[in-house]
Amino acid sequence: MNVPGAGGTIGLSQFVTGKKRGNGLMITGLGMIGATLINKSPVSLEQATPLARLTGEYQPIIVSAESPLKTMDDLVAKFKADPGSVSWGGFAVGSPDHILYALIVKAVGGDVSKMNYIAAGAGGEMLAAVMGGHITVVTGGYNEFAAQLKEGKLRALAISSPERLPGIEVPTLKEQGVDVELVNWRAVVASGDIKQADLKALDGAMGKMVQSPQWKAIAAERGWVDSYLPAKDFAGFLQDEQTRIKSVLDELGLLK
């Protein structure tokens, strides 16, 4: 079931307030923390039960193959000459995409408040916008752009990993002098009123799932790094992460 909207907070709201049916689960991630903070959402992830952190994903900075921009230097120079001339496309306000761009602009001494950020949706919508030249740069998970990168329709200027990724010939932000790394984690939560016995069974099921060859094959194909944490550890991580993201967004002036 897909419930889109407001950086995942519409889905979250439905998940935590809706009628519970069996073992309802919801996918979440770094982006939902930012979205709930920025949208001042009346619901929060704390109303759900942490089940497992699953994966981590690094993000490329993508332009159309026809774009004159070839490197991060080109992008930064364009932004500094005329901030409004660069449209930065991403999933939603407060998403990891938004945070990544803001960290980049801050790292190169630019003015984050002058960024022209466009919430361009996910998947196909965003691809169409950048390929049609309507948006200067886009970002997201590497695999969302892999096919078009291979076909030469898109170009990756940089990737947000600490080092180059195996099999991906894209220079990191760091090696281009932009001191930023970002990994977008994804996870799964259960309903807030789940019974302990059900939580325990699901926790065990998630452990089996992430260790299976089937899961590992999908993760490898998608470029997802294993970042599995079981329910108890994920709960602790989630609490720390709420604090960390709040301070990052605050520092970047995105909570005003």
Place this chain on the structure above:
Amino acid sequence: MWAKSLEMPRRFAAAAALAAIAMTSAAALTASPALAQLKSVEIMAPANPGGGYDQHARAMQQVMQELGLATGVRW
């Protein structure tokens, strides 16, 4: 629109694969009832198809079905 049309065959393929998996996992469950700890599980992706949340929901559904981790996995 082209992105959607690219996606459709994959979804059909996935649906066909799931139908096949549903049969095999039902068989697996009868063979090893210890695995049938969970009732039906329903997974929500809080975003449109194509993005990371959606891909994770589909991947979970597929693998949970294949491993017979629940009696039914809906997404």
